[in-house]
Amino acid sequence: MLIVFDGTVGAHDAPFLGVIKAEMQSGFQRQDDGGSTITQLLKDIFLTKATRLYKVGMMVQESVSAKRPDGWTALVFDNNITQSHREAAAQYFFEGFLGCAFRGDGAYETARFFDLTREFVARSNLPTEEKRDVNDALYTYIKTEKSPTFTADEFAEKYLPKPTQDLFRNFLEAKHFPRRGIVRDTSRLGAKLRRRRFKFGSAAEFFASPEALSQRKVEIETGPAQKFGGDGDEIWTRIVVHQSVTEER
Amino acid sequence: MITEDEFLERWRREEQSYAAWGRYVAHELRSAIASRVSPTKLEMFLKIPVQPRVKNTESLLQKAFHRKKDYPNPYEQIEDKVGLRFVVLVEDDVRTIEEEVESGTGWTAQKAKDFEEDREQRPYEFDYQSLHYVLRSKDEFTFEGERILADMPCEVQVRTLLQHAYSELTHDTIYKPSVTATPALKRAAAKSMALIEATDGFFTEVSRTIGGMLAPDRALTGFLAERYSQFVGLEGVGGPLNKLLIDHYKHFAGDHFSRELEMWLSHKPFLGRLIHGRASSNSLYRVPAILLIYYAVGNNPKMALQDSPLSDEELEPIYSDLGEAIHG
Numbered sequence: 001m002l003i004v005f006d007g008t009v010g011a012h013d014a015p016f017l018g019v020i021k022a023e024m025q026s027g028f029q030r031q032d033d034g035g036s037t038i039t040q041l042l043k044d045i046f047l048t049k050a051t052r053l054y055k056v057g058m059m060v061q062e063s064v065s066a067k068r069p070d071g072w073t074a075l076v077f078d079n080n081i082t083q084s085h086r087e088a089a090a091q092y093f094f095e096g097f098l099g100c101a102f103r104g105d106g107a108y109e110t111a112r113f114f115d116l117t118r119e120f121v122a123r124s125n126l127p128t129e130e131k132r133d134v135n136d137a138l139y140t141y142i143k144t145e146k147s148p149t150f151t152a153d154e155f156a157e158k159y160l161p162k163p164t165q166d167l168f169r170n171f172l173e174a175k176h177f178p179r180r181g182i183v184r185d186t187s188r189l190g191a192k193l194r195r196r197r198f199k200f201g202s203a204a205e206f207f208a209s210p211e212a213l214s215q216r217k218v219e220i221e222t223g224p225a226q227k228f229g230g231d232g233d234e235i236w237t238r239i240v241v242h243q244s245v246t247e248e249r
Numbered sequence: 250m251i252t253e254d255e256f257l258e259r260w261r262r263e264e265q266s267y268a269a270w271g272r273y274v275a276h277e278l279r280s281a282i283a284s285r286v287s288p289t290k291l292e293m294f295l296k297i298p299v300q301p302r303v304k305n306t307e308s309l310l311q312k313a314f315h316r317k318k319d320y321p322n323p324y325e326q327i328e329d330k331v332g333l334r335f336v337v338l339v340e341d342d343v344r345t346i347e348e349e350v351e352s353g354t355g356w357t358a359q360k361a362k363d364f365e366e367d368r369e370q371r372p373y374e375f376d377y378q379s380l381h382y383v384l385r386s387k388d389e390f391t392f393e394g395e396r397i398l399a400d401m402p403c404e405v406q407v408r409t410l411l412q413h414a415y416s417e418l419t420h421d422t423i424y425k426p427s428v429t430a431t432p433a434l435k436r437a438a439a440k441s442m443a444l445i446e447a448t449d450g451f452f453t454e455v456s457r458t459i460g461g462m463l464a465p466d467r468a469l470t471g472f473l474a475e476r477y478s479q480f481v482g483l484e485g486v487g488g489p490l491n492k493l494l495i496d497h498y499k500h501f502a503g504d505h506f507s508r509e510l511e512m513w514l515s516h517k518p519f520l521g522r523l524i525h526g527r528a529s530s531n532s533l534y535r536v537p538a539i540l541l542i543y544y545a546v547g548n549n550p551k552m553a554l555q556d557s558p559l560s561d562e563e564l565e566p567i568y569s570d571l572g573e574a575i576h577g
Contacts, residue, residue, distance in 0.1 A: 010572075011519055153574075166549040 001046060014060050021055035021093070022046040054079050057098045074100045075180060081148060102148075106183025113152065113182060114142055114189055120171050124164060128222055134159055135196075139210035142186060143193050149181035206239060217242045253314055256324055257306070264303060267403075269395030271301030271331035274356065274384055274403050278335075281349040288487055296410050297336040301403075304330050328361070328383045332404035336413045339456045340449055343380055346407045356384040361404070364412070368446075375442035377416060380407040411445045411452075470495055470537070472507055477537035480514055480521045483528055485537035494538035497558050501545035510544055517547070523570055533563060547571045 003020040026043045056077045063071035076098060080090040094100045103109075121134050137159040141150070152172050156165040172179070186193055196213065198206045198220065212218045219240040224233045279299060283291040292298075304312075309330065313323035320326045335346050350358050364378035382405045389399050408416065419438050470487070473495065477485035485491070503509065514520065520543055527534040545553040546564070550573040557564060561575060568575040 011517055013519075162551050162555070165551045169550070170548065 003046070009060060014062050016058055016060040018056070018058040019098075020047075020053060023051045023054065025051055052079065053077065055093050057093070057100075059098075074098065076100055077181075102183050106185035107188040109178070109182045110142065110185050111188040112177065113155075114138065114192070116172060116175055116177055117155070117168075120168055124167070126161075126164065130161075132220070136210070136214055139193065139196065140214055142184070142189065143210060145184070148184055150184055151181050152177065152179060200237060251322070251324060253310060256313060257310065259324060260306065260309065260330075263398070263401075264306075266395055266397055267331040267401060268301070268303045269392050270386060270397045270401050270403055271303060271333060273392045273397065274405065275299050275301045275333050277353060277355055278333075278346070278349060278405070281353065282335075282346060285345060285349060294337065294342065295335060296338060297334070297413070299333055299335060301331055301333045304332075328402040329404040330402065332406065334406040334408070334413075336408060336410055338410055339452045340409055341453055341456065343407050343409060347380060347382075350382050350384070350405060350407075353384070356386055356403075359383050359385070364408075375439040375446065377420065378408065378412045378442065378446065379416065381405070382407075409449055409452075411449050415442055415445050466492075466495060466499065469499060469502060469506075469541075473537035473540055476510065476514075477540055480540065481524045481528065482521065483525060483535070486532070486535040488536070490532065491536040491538045493558055494536060495541060497556075498538065498541045498545045498553070501549060501553065502541060510540065513544055513547065514540070517543075517571075520570065527566075533559075543567060543571065546573060550574075 001022045001024055003022055004017070005020075006015065006017045008014060009016050024044050024046055025048055026041065027045060027048065029040045029042050031038045031040065056075075058075045060073045060075070061071055062073055065071070076094045078090045078093050081094075117138050118135065121131050121138075124131070126134065138155075141155055141159070153169070156168050160168055169179075193210065195207045195209050198208075200206070208218045213220070219242075221238045221240075222235055223238075225231055225236045226233070228236050228238050230236060279291060282294065286294045304327075309327065313320060313327060337343055337346065359382065360380075361383050362379060362381035364380060367374075367376075367378065384403045384405055386397050386399055386401045386403075390397050415438075418441075470491070474485050474487065477483070524534050524539060533539060542553070542559075546567050550568065550571075554564070554575065565575055
């Protein structure tokens with residue numbers, strides 16, 4: 001069944017038109033009729049809490065004066081949009097049916113998300129260890145996850161502690177980073193994703209690939225000097241590379 | 250010197266006026282105190298209902314002529330022909346009432362007894378403690394159909410619950426001629442009064458500390474009530490639900506909350522309309538704390554969900570209004 005509905009949305013009552021492809025279900029309804037209870041079978045009910053929404057499309061008219069299609073924003077959700085199905089089942093809904101296409105600025109937005117998240121983590125008051133964990137997660141999330149789109153919320157829920165999730169959301173909002181889905185495109189990030197650079201003041205620098213770090217072939221550990229055989233509480237770093245030196249420049 | 254018959258005749262004539270004068274004083278003081286202690290309910294503040302009491306004719310006559318008081322002019326000099334009593338929890342509350350007695354415009358007030366002054370003057374004594382005032386009507390006027398004459402006295406007693414307990418125990422007994430107050434009895438009474446004064450002191454300390462801790466909450470409650478009525482266009486409803494919600498969500502209100510809420514609401518004018526629309530059928534939207542909840546959810550959707558006293562079902566519309574997902 002296809003439900004078509006309209007209404008207004010947001011602080012400025014922007015008009016919208018929406019479509020939902022809904023799954024039909026059946027279920028029982030209980031009615032108390034005085035002393036007796038009547039149980040009735042309801043067929044063809046839809047939008048129950050138990051049904052997943054498979055396909056939703058919304059066209060929001062953000063500006064009435066702009067020349068079409070500029071004043072409109074199209075939002076599509078389709079649980080079939082995964083890497084493997086992207087071109088087949090889902091394509092009909094977003095392209096054939098709704099006349100939409102993936103946004104062309106995925107590369108820019110992915111790179112911006114990457115930079116903003118790193119900025120947020122650096123400025124956050126998370127402990128050093130957690131900062132590195134989140135950064136490790138960011139590399140993996142951007143580089144190795146296969147889903148064609150992602151959202152900032154999804155990343156936050158997977159990898160940030162709860163109180164930090166709200167701060168992250170507010171940070172991105174202040175930076176006007178969208179909360180909708182972003183087309184995952186790492187083409188602008190190339191070099192940044194290939195290796196991570198660690199600086200130790202001005203005396204030392206160290207490079208490692210995100211994979212080596214996430215697979216623990218390279219281990220970086222920080223702690224007070226005493227932990228590594230030194231004196232005092234000054235913070236030292238120990239790097240263990242599971243490999244011999246193969247080249248020196 | 251007035252005779253018993255003359256005294257009685259005049260009293261019969263004026264008794265109803267005295268009763269009305271007592272009711273007038275009670276009414277005026279009750280409403281002044283009520284607005285002073287609001288939002289605390291008057292019935293909560295006064296520990297015993299205030300009932301103006303006219304002196305019983307027989308005891309009036311006895312006091313005037315037979316108790317060796319030697320009044321040259323007993324009718325004028327007996328000032329408690331009508332009286333009322335305020336009983337409150339702590340000494341600070343006694344002083345609150347005193348201020349209202351002193352600032353009343355319908356009478357002239359003269360202090361007749363003050364326990365703090367007694368303590369100053371007789372530091373080694375522990376005896377009956379209370380605050381007494383004699384209020385006298387200024388000009389003649391009519392109240393509830395009764396003529397109130399000028400210069401009619403009315404005795405007002407103000408005391409703490411503990412002082413009242415002492416008075417209930419002793420007043421009609423150890424000061425009466427029929428009771429021989431032995432040194433042991435006097436000593437026992439003095440010991441209990443000393444204990445009562447010490448306890449009253451601790452009560453005051455506790456009550457001030459609690460008051461100090463509640464002060465920021467009170468300020469927040471007042472601010473939200475004011476913003477609610479402006480923003481929603483309805484008078485908000487206070488009470489336990491409002492208190493509970495403010496207590497739970499207050500940590501979302503930072504140092505500059507008033508300014509930040511103002512700015513935040515200005516970007517969400519539609520919320521006033523939505524709250525107004527639901528207020529008639531849902532009490533949650535009638536408490537001013539609803540603004541704080543919206544603010545908390547809008548800025549910290551994840552944290553606002555943690556340990557919330559509200560059910561998910563109650564929170565869902567709020568999240569939905571703000572375009573936030575309540576679950577993942």
